[in-house]
Amino acid sequence: MESTTALLFAATVLPLICTPGPDMLFIASQAINAGAAAGLRATAGVCAGYVVHSLLVALGLAAIIAASPLLFEALRWIGVGYLAYLALRLLRSAMKAGSVDLRTGTQGAPFRRGFLTAALNPKGMMIYFAILPQFMRPDAPAALQAIVLSAIFIVLCGLVYTGLSLVLAYGGRRAGRASDGRRRWVEGVSGALVAVAAGVLATG
16 A cells, blocks of 8 residues: 555544544543543553454455445445535534533443444444545455555554543543533534545545
8 A cells, every 4th residue: 555545544534533522532531530541441442442343344345346346436435425424514513612521431441431432333334434445446455455544543543542541631630621612623623624535535
């Protein structure tokens, strides 16, 4: 896989990783309520859950490409549409006031709960199927490409969520609620970047 493809994929998924969602909120709640160690265990659990998604997607995409290149192309356009849908939702959410409560999670078994949060989240699987095909070549081994891209996604998740755990554990414990202005700014920027990525992939 070319390095430019890997970098473009990382630039596309990074805004989605940085946008508050079930995984991020669970990890944040663990870090705030139980400290950095709990946040890091929750991060490890979430990443382990995404490994399950990676294996399923690698096998599924390989089967789709083998069965029909036309079906693979249709899946690519569905992915472009889904990215546009995500961008619209992020931008609409950025326009609405309302802070995100980070004290909603429990403190027990952070690794196990993090694993289940990621593995049983159908949105995570949809993101995999929507985004990965945009960066795969039909004439190359599909399973290997999917595994490499999934590894990039999981590593980025680990880095972002580890940093989040450390920052919230040591600097954000006094604030039980996330800044609404910061949340809206993150979602607005993320939505714009995802919209650009959808446009580039649609015309590419």
